Amino acid sequence: MPLKQLKIEHIRNLEQVNLSPLSRINILYGDNGSGKTSVLEAIHFLGLTRSFRSGQFRHLVQEGCDRSLVFAQADPLANGQSKPLGVERHLEGDVRARYAGASLGPADLAELLPIQVINSDTFDLLDGSPGTRRQFLDWGAFHADATFIQYWRGFKRALKQRNSLLKCGKIDPRIRRVWDAEFVHYAEQMTSLRQAYIDQLRPEFEAVLSALLQGVEVRLLFSPGWDQSKGLEPLLEAGFERDLRQGFTSLGPQRADLRFKVGTLNAADRLSRGQKKLVVSAFRLAQGALFHRLSNRACIYLIDDLPSELDERHCRQFCEFLQASANQCFITCVDPGYLSRIWDPETDVALFRVESGTLTHMGAPGDQI
Ligand SMILES: Nc1ncnc2c1ncn2[C@@H]1O[C@H](COP(=O)(O)OP(=O)(O)OP(=O)(O)O)[C@@H](O)[C@H]1O
Ligand SMILES: [Mg+2]
Structure with missing residues (x-):
């Protein structure tokens, strides 16, 4: 399990918390406004130097x-060795991350501490923009293949360059050919890693979904951002005049998307709110299961208000899946109720009571009775 101890300082209403x-499995319970989500944000900050709630650090x-x-x-x-990991960030923008005495950059830190969030924003996987879905996809491709980040960076650079040339309006065809070749090279490499990732993820997703939600079949499809049967290079060539008029590149991995289909319909248009929560959770949990299969390492799951939208049966199935997985989980809820009673005795579970920015370790669920 990745995290053994945590110390949080100056995050929202958490002044100094151990x-x-x-x-x-860590269950954090307490009243509204007590600081439960803030603890999850603190763990997210440890892995990614920012919150999942607000883009602006000053709010955190x-x-x-x-x-x-x-x-x-x-x-x-x-590997059985606990080492110190710390992230400190100042309002002026200075960020420092250190692991075992060495400084880490943001990509090294994200690689070291894979974090998955399941909260009300996770619905964006179905209801949100393609850009949000690409982030879910790229999280997986990044962790599944060490070369992905290089292709991703190379592609971003080539896209930026091509778009700024298109905005200028007048392009020397020789320069365009050079940048298009670079664009196509990175686009194809990056897309083949995205495609390979989804091919590996699909059976995991189907298995998790059938454990969490019976009777609904959801198909996961990957759309690369262009018609691969035609090839990207000729499509760029054919669409050049249009791209020039628009001032940006209309085809490529920047247009990739994931689709979730129930029959011929989009899952977003077909499923109930609770069903959507189970589908997006199944996707996230499948990502963790695949990560574990490929690396033998566990993910950290931050699950905010797990019981919301779910009836008791589905909540139990969700927890059974977490119990059987290798993940380390931080689960928040207002009232622990049955959530504190559904775990097998041999599962390592702790309850933490959160009150006005303070946390009290209440022991294992059995200790309460
Ligand atoms: N920058 C900040 N500094 C101090 N306190 C803050 C800051 N931002 C938010 N708060 C307060 O921190 C408290 C904890 O918020 P948090 O969202 O963690 O509560 P919660 O336990 O998750 O509540 P809920 O059950 O309603 O989701 C709230 O009272 C909030 O107003
Ligand atoms: Mg909350």
Whole structure:
């Protein structure tokens, strides 16, 4: 399990909080506004130096403070050795991440601590924009293949360059050919890794979904962003005049998308709210299962308000899946109720009570009775 102990300083209403010892399944319960989601944000900050709630760091820092810090004893590589991992960020923008005494860049940190969030925003996987779905997809491709990040960066650079040439209006055909060749090279490499990832993920997704939601078949499809039977290079050539008029490149991996289909309909138009939550959760959980299969390492799941939208039976099935997985989970809820009673006795579960920015370790669920 990746995180053994956590210390949080100056994140929202959490002034100085210790979570220790951590378990594989950690249930945080407390009233509205007590600080449950803030703890999840702190863990997200530890892996990605930002919150999942607000793009602006100043909202995350405790009011009146000028920096946030999260420190952990962590075994992210699953080799049985706990080492210090810390992230500190100042309001002026200075970010420092260190693991085992060495500084880390953002990509190294994200690689070290794979985090998956399941909250009300996760519905964006079905209801949101293709850009959001590409982020879900690229999370997986990034963790599945170490070369993905290089192709992704190369492609971003080539796309930016091509678009700025298109905006200029007048392009020397020789220069265009050079940039198009670069664009196509990165686009094809990046897309084949995306495609390979989805091919590996699909059976995992179907297996998790059948455990969480019976009677609904959802097909997961990948759309690469252009018609691959025609080839990207001739399509760029054929669409050049249109791209020039628009001032941007209309085909390529920047238009890739994931589609979730129930029969011929989009899942977003067909499913109930609870069913949608189970589908998006199944996708996220499948990503963690595949990550574990490929790397033998566990993901950290931040599951905000797990019971919301779900009836007790589906909630139990969700927890049974978490129990059987290798993930380390941080689950929030207002009232632990049956959530504290449904785990097998041998599962490593801890309850934390959250009250006005303070946390109390309440032991294992059995200790409460
Ligand atoms: N920058 C900040 N500084 C101090 N307090 C903040 C800051 N931002 C938010 N808060 C407060 O922190 C508290 C905890 O918020 P949080 O969202 O973690 O609560 P929660 O326990 O998840 O509640 P809910 O059950 O309603 O989701 C809230 O009272 C909120 O107003
Ligand atoms: Mg909350």
